[in-house]
Amino acid sequence: MSADMSETLRRYYLSAMGIQSWVKINTTAEHAAVPALSRQEAVEHQPKQPSGITVATLAEQVAQCRRCSLSAAAAQRRIGLGSQTANLMLIFIAPDTVTVEKNAGKFLAAESEFLLEKMLHAIELDSHDVYITSLLKCPVPASDNTANPAISSAEIEACRPWLNQQIKQIKPQMLLVMGLTVAQCLLQTTGGQDDLRLHQHDYAGVPVVVSYAVKDLLENPPQKRKAWADLQYLQKLLRAL
Numbered sequence: 480m481s482a483d484m485s486e487t488l489r490r491y492y493l494s495a496m497g498i499q500s501w502v503k504i505n506t507t508a509e510h511a512a513v514p515a516l517s518r519q520e521a522v523e524h525q526p527k528q529p530s531g532i533t534v535a536t537l538a539e540q541v542a543q544c545r546r547c548s549l550s551a552a553a554a555q556r557r558i559g560l561g562s563q564t565a566n567l568m569l570i571f572i573a574p575d576t577v578t579v580e581k582n583a584g585k586f587l588a589a590e591s592e593f594l595l596e597k598m599l600h601a602i603e604l605d606s607h608d609v610y611i612t613s614l615l616k617c618p619v620p621a622s623d624n625t626a627n628p629a630i631s632s633a634e635i636e637a638c639r640p641w642l643n644q645q646i647k648q649i650k651p652q653m654l655l656v657m658g659l660t661v662a663q664c665l666l667q668t669t670g671g672q673d674d675l676r677l678h679q680h681d682y683a684g685v686p687v688v689v690s691y692a693v694k695d696l697l698e699n700p701p702q703k704r705k706a707w708a709d710l711q712y713l714q715k716l717l718r719a720l
Contacts (some may be wrong), residue, residue: 482525505680515531534563537644541616549617559612559645560586565606567717568651569595570642571692572661575614575683586611598693600707602714610647610649614642614661628660635664646683652720654685655713658692676705677712 480540538558544550546680557574575588587595599605615638647656656662666675666684672691680687690709691702 484664485498486603486702490683496630509582532556534648535627537641537648541641544637546635547617547631549615549619556660557586557613557618558616558617558641559582559610561606562595562608563610563649565608565610565656566652567604567713568610568612568646568653569655569657570661570663571611571613572630572658573613573617575618575620577589578675583666586613587693588696594696595693598710602710602717610645612642612645614638614664630660630664643683646685651685653717654682654687656682656687656689658695661692662689676709679716682716688716699720 500667531545541556541558545558550556571587573587575591577667585592596606599609615634617638619630656665657676662672662675663669666680666687668675671687675689676690680689688709690713691706696703
């Protein structure tokens with residue numbers, strides 16, 4: 480792909496995200512946008528195949544989980560979807576309530592899924608290159624199906640071992656944590672969104688970048704410019720792996 484075509488596609492995906500023009504967030508070399516790994520380089524840098532507990536076994540265990548109140552009301556749960564050898568794992572707070580109830584093969588609502596795909600394309604990735612999961616494996620009640628739902632410490636601690644097992648299994652080299660609530664839960668902080676963005680954190684020994692929940696971007700479109708800055712920062716870190 481030519482440099483001109485790459486730029487054209489990038490502008491298209493930014494436009495699809497709701498960003499109407501290229502926004503250069505910093506003119507210094509340190510913060511400039513860095514090209515993503517090529518597909519061949521990504522293959523060469525992929526971690527080893529997961530070992531130990533299988534995805535099927537983990538799914539069976541989660542299906543039988545009764546550790547918190549969410550499990551009593553959840554007809555279905557979600558483990559995650561995507562590449563089992565992904566370098567990048569995306570972590571949301573919970574699977575979308577309505578989507579889980581109506582569509583067994585989906586994790587996000589259609590509008591959120593569409594925007595997420597465009598966000599990934601903007602840094603030359605797609606949903607097949609990443610693994611998508613959530614801290615909570617059961618959907619939250621429909622009345623609290625928001626970008627940052629109120630969840631209890633019991634619910635967090637009930638599901639944390641499942642997420643930790645997924646990280647051990649898939650061995651991602653980077654975590655993109657999407658949403659303030661899930662970021663605060665995993666990083667054990669009360670910091671706000673702007674305090675956590677554009678900094679590298681750590682969870683379970685894996686580098687973490689924090690950005691907005693996709694649903695939050697749909698509800699608050701002006702935040703998309705900040706999300707683009709987050710993606711550029713993520714791309715820089717991925718390129719350095």
